[in-house]
Amino acid sequence: MPADCGIDEAAAVLRAGGLVAFPTETVYGLGANALDPNAAARIFEAKARPSFDPLISHLADAADLPALVGAVPPAVAALADRFWPGPLTLIVDRPAAIPPIVTSGLDTMAVRVPDEPSARALIAAAGVPVAAPSANRFGQLSPTRAEHVVAGLGGAVDVVLDGGPTRCGIESTIVDARGERPVVLRLGALPVEALVEAVGPVEVRQGSSGRPVAPGTLAAHYAPRTPLRLDAVGAHDGGRRGFLAFREPPADGDWAAVEVLSPSGDLTAAAARLFDALHRLDAAGVTEIVAEAVPDAGVGRAVNDRLRRAAATWH
Numbered sequence: 001m002p003a004d005c006g007i008d009e010a011a012a013v014l015r016a017g018g019l020v021a022f023p024t025e026t027v028y029g030l031g032a033n034a035l036d037p038n039a040a041a042r043i044f045e046a047k048a049r050p051s052f053d054p055l056i057s058h059l060a061d062a063a064d065l066p067a068l069v070g071a072v073p074p075a076v077a078a079l080a081d082r083f084w085p086g087p088l089t090l091i092v093d094r095p096a097a098i099p100p101i102v103t104s105g106l107d108t109m110a111v112r113v114p115d116e117p118s119a120r121a122l123i124a125a126a127g128v129p130v131a132a133p134s135a136n137r138f139g140q141l142s143p144t145r146a147e148h149v150v151a152g153l154g155g156a157v158d159v160v161l162d163g164g165p166t167r168c169g170i171e172s173t174i175v176d177a178r179g180e181r182p183v184v185l186r187l188g189a190l191p192v193e194a195l196v197e198a199v200g201p202v203e204v205r206q207g208s209s210g211r212p213v214a215p216g217t218l219a220a221h222y223a224p225r226t227p228l229r230l231d232a233v234g235a236h237d238g239g240r241r242g243f244l245a246f247r248e249p250p251a252d253g254d255w256a257a258v259e260v261l262s263p264s265g266d267l268t269a270a271a272a273r274l275f276d277a278l279h280r281l282d283a284a285g286v287t288e289i290v291a292e293a294v295p296d297a298g299v300g301r302a303v304n305d306r307l308r309r310a311a312a313t314w315h
Contacts, residue, residue: 023163029132239287
C-alpha cells in the first residue's frame with residue numbers, strides 16, 4: 001500500500017480501476033473511478049459497505065457539474081456557486097454516465113467539490129469523477145489521518161496519500177435543493193446557519209431508519225469499537241472507562257483515559273478533533289467511552305449528531 005507516490009501515479013491507479021485513499025478537508029476518502037462499476041464495487045467490498053448505502057462522487061471543479069449532469073436546478077447551482085469548493089454535498093439527478101452501483105440504485109446522485117487542493121489535483125489528474133466515501137470500515141469511526149486509514153483498511157487500498165490531519169474533521173453537509181425548500185439530509189461541517197444565511201429557511205431531516213436516500217444517514221453509524229454512551233450518569237461496571245469532554249476534564253478522577261475536544265470552547269476546533277480523539281480512546285484499552293455533548297449550535301449540531309449515531313450502535 002504505497003503512501004509515498006505522487007498525484008500523477010495515484011491518478012493512474014484510479015484510471016486503472018484501483019482504490020486510492022486521499023485527504024479532503026472533511027475526512028479521508030476511499031476513491032475509485034465513479035464511471036467504472038467494477039471499481040465502485042471494490043469500494044463496497046473494501047469497506048464491507050452494504051449495497052443500499054450510496055456513495056458521494058467528487059469533482060475537481062464546480063464547472064464540471066453541468067458537463068456531467070446537464071441542466072442544473074437553479075437552487076443547486078446557487079449553492080454550488082456559494083459553497084464550492086467546500087464541505088457541502090448536493091443531491092442531483094443521476095446522469096446516465098454514473099453507474100447505478102454508485103448511487104445504490106437511486107435515481108439521484110450525491111456530489112461535491114472538496115476544498116483540499118491535493119484532492120482536487122488528484123481528481124483533475126484522473127480526469128474522471130471520483131466516488132469516495134470515508135476510508136474506513138462501514139459504520140466505524142471516520143479517518144482524519146492517514147494512519148487511521150491504514151489501521152482500518154490495511155491492504156484493501158492500493159494507495160494512501162498522506163496529507164496530514166484533515167481540517168474540518170467531520171463529513172460534509174448533505175443538501176437536497178431540487179425542491180421548493182432545501183432539505184438538509186445530513187448535518188456536517190458546513191453549519192445550517194450558513195445555509196440559512198445564503199438561501200433562507202431550510203428543512204433538517206435527522207437520520208434514516210429505512211433505505212438511505214443519502215450517504216451517512218443511518219441512525220447507527222460513526223461508531224468506535226468500544227461501547228459509547230452519551231452521558232456520565234448511570235451504573236459503573238468497574239471497568240476502565242474513557243471520557244470524551246468538550247472543554248474540561250471530568251471533576252472526578254475515575255477515568256482511565258480522557259480526551260478534551262477544545263479547552264477554549266471553540267466548536268470548529270472540537271469538530272476537527274472529534275474522530276481523532278475517539279480513535280485514541282478506542283485504542284486506549286478502555287471498556288467504555290462516555291461522551292459529553294457539545295453546545296448544539298453551528299457545527300456543534302453535527303458533532304452531537306455523530307455522537308448520537310455512535311451511541312445508537314451500542315444501545
